[in-house]
Amino acid sequence: MSYLTVNNLTHTYGEGTPSRKVAINDISFSLEKGDVLGVIGHTGSGKSTLVTHLNGLMKPTSGSIILDGKDIWEKPKEIKNIRSKVGLVFQYPEYQLFEETVYKDIAFGPENLGLVGTELDRSVRSAAALMKVQDELLDKSPFELSGGEKRRVAIAGVLAMNPDVVVFDEPTAGLDPIGRETIFSAIADYRKKNNATIIIVSHSMEDIAAVCNKVLVLNGGKVAYFGDTRTVFSNVSGLAEIGLGVPMITSLFEKIKAKHPDLDCSPLTVDEALSFLLSYLGKGGRADA
Amino acid sequence: MDNIITLDKVSFAYESEDKNYEVLKDFSVSFERGTFNVVLGHNGSGKSTLAKLLNGLIKPVSGTVSVNGLSTLDDESDFIIKKAVGMVFQNPDNQLVSSVVEEDVAFGPENLGLSPEEIRRRVDNALKAVDMYDMRLNATHKLSGGQKQRVAIAGIIAMEPECIVLDEPTAMLDPKGRKEVIDTVLKLNKEKGITVILITHFMEEAEFADRVLVMSDGNIISDGAPCEIFSQVEKIKSAGLSVPQTTDLLFKLKTAGYNVDNNVISADVCASIISDLIDNSLKK
Numbered sequence: 001m002s003y004l005t006v007n008n009l010t011h012t013y014g015e016g017t018p019s020r021k022v023a024i025n026d027i028s029f030s031l032e033k034g035d036v037l038g039v040i041g042h043t044g045s046g047k048s049t050l051v052t053h054l055n056g057l058m059k060p061t062s063g064s065i066i067l068d069g070k071d072i073w074e075k076p077k078e079i080k081n082i083r084s085k086v087g088l089v090f091q092y093p094e095y096q097l098f099e100e101t102v103y104k105d106i107a108f109g110p111e112n113l114g115l116v117g118t119e120l121d122r123s124v125r126s127a128a129a130l131m132k133v134q135d136e137l138l139d140k141s142p143f144e145l146s147g148g149e150k151r152r153v154a155i156a157g158v159l160a161m162n163p164d165v166v167v168f169d170e171p172t173a174g175l176d177p178i179g180r181e182t183i184f185s186a187i188a189d190y191r192k193k194n195n196a197t198i199i200i201v202s203h204s205m206e207d208i209a210a211v212c213n214k215v216l217v218l219n220g221g222k223v224a225y226f227g228d229t230r231t232v233f234s235n236v237s238g239l240a241e242i243g244l245g246v247p248m249i250t251s252l253f254e255k256i257k258a259k260h261p262d263l264d265c266s267p268l269t270v271d272e273a274l275s276f277l278l279s280y281l282g283k284g285g286r287a288d289a
Numbered sequence: 290m291d292n293i294i295t296l297d298k299v300s301f302a303y304e305s306e307d308k309n310y311e312v313l314k315d316f317s318v319s320f321e322r323g324t325f326n327v328v329l330g331h332n333g334s335g336k337s338t339l340a341k342l343l344n345g346l347i348k349p350v351s352g353t354v355s356v357n358g359l360s361t362l363d364d365e366s367d368f369i370i371k372k373a374v375g376m377v378f379q380n381p382d383n384q385l386v387s388s389v390v391e392e393d394v395a396f397g398p399e400n401l402g403l404s405p406e407e408i409r410r411r412v413d414n415a416l417k418a419v420d421m422y423d424m425r426l427n428a429t430h431k432l433s434g435g436q437k438q439r440v441a442i443a444g445i446i447a448m449e450p451e452c453i454v455l456d457e458p459t460a461m462l463d464p465k466g467r468k469e470v471i472d473t474v475l476k477l478n479k480e481k482g483i484t485v486i487l488i489t490h491f492m493e494e495a496e497f498a499d500r501v502l503v504m505s506d507g508n509i510i511s512d513g514a515p516c517e518i519f520s521q522v523e524k525i526k527s528a529g530l531s532v533p534q535t536t537d538l539l540f541k542l543k544t545a546g547y548n549v550d551n552n553v554i555s556a557d558v559c560a561s562i563i564s565d566l567i568d569n570s571l572k573k
Binding site for chain 2: 042043146147148173174175176177178179203206243245247248249251252255256258259260263270273274277278280281282
């Protein structure tokens, strides 16, 4: 049974005013525990409106969000409980650090959920370790850290609440390749350890192809595509029509297939492409052949 | 060679309470007038420090930075240097000062004490150069990231600089905004002959450069034409940078013993190289 289901979700900003705008329109999809969903779409396609609904920061105009079999808005007064189950990491989360020390900043979330003593300490330290925040940083002011370290501390603050679903809005924006790799591998570790459901909003098709098993494409507030990663990225021309690309390696193979239509391969990663070519070419074309 | 900016044995360190962080040491490099230069480097490689040294926003601890032969250490040259070398930074929201696009672009020229007609001319030309003229009366806060960054560039163009330094101008943009900015900068270089020094993480943006420099830990570890640099896949990866998937695939094919050029980024060129490889293998 699916763990998180979004049913016909619609949200209209400024209902009854001249600036009325339907931000998301009749969105439906569902995810299992352990799924990693990539959400792609242009600026203004409704991605942020969608993800802020998932932990009850925004209320649907119509439609529903079912988490673990229950409508999250069934008892509106208990919506706060949803926030401990669905963690939301905003874009540039390092701008939200505020405490005196790194430790206190990470502890803020779990403390508000009522954790105390050794339980609190354990959740802070395990989230810090997971995000590769070294022990000696815990007593420092968050403002003394480097950009990459701040980002990891901010994410640790969300993971310390042990959410079952974690939504990341552009978690690697502005980071260099090593910084990106560190964050993605930490997200993968968290998912594995907790069998968590992960949702990642990103502009990088290459990153989505490498880490996600499902993809949701939004266009003008509607679902353009939803399905497993390979199926979604096989819609090369459909994605191009709405101005989105596919991973560079996938589009490279589309160009090669224009000349060699019999080639049966739509790789999502460089290694997939390489192993296909190596077996297809055999020894032909090699310098030593 | 006609160099617009020359760094001679420059050292620079940031001071903090307990220790000094030396970012650059005995660093020397020159940039030729009219060229398009790309500086690649990971976080902390010293590339932003380099950017700020180029127009005297920070001054070297030892050594000299000279722009058109004038040292940035000389206070009297400061204004001339900052007029000659404009800077564009990473975050578009931190660089706009007015609520209307054309007023923002006019901010610089107004402070030069120019006549209203001259300001009008410069603002219009600058906005046309970045393809934002039709949006000149729009509110700046409603623009997309790529549009904001182009307005920031127009603000620099209106100062009629000889050189523009851009420090990761696309890091916060989506792919569409990224392309808009890079296309704009390329056009300014080709059509107006403005020297460009573009600092970035993205090797893709170096495809059309005249010269590419790779920085790591405060040193230049590679310096040459794009095709020379792109073939050094292992060196670039060891400097903490990523390589476009096309270049990476060709490099891996070459490593596996296939006879391919791996100094390309363009998907079209890469596709034809691999098509040829397939044709050749079918013949055998």
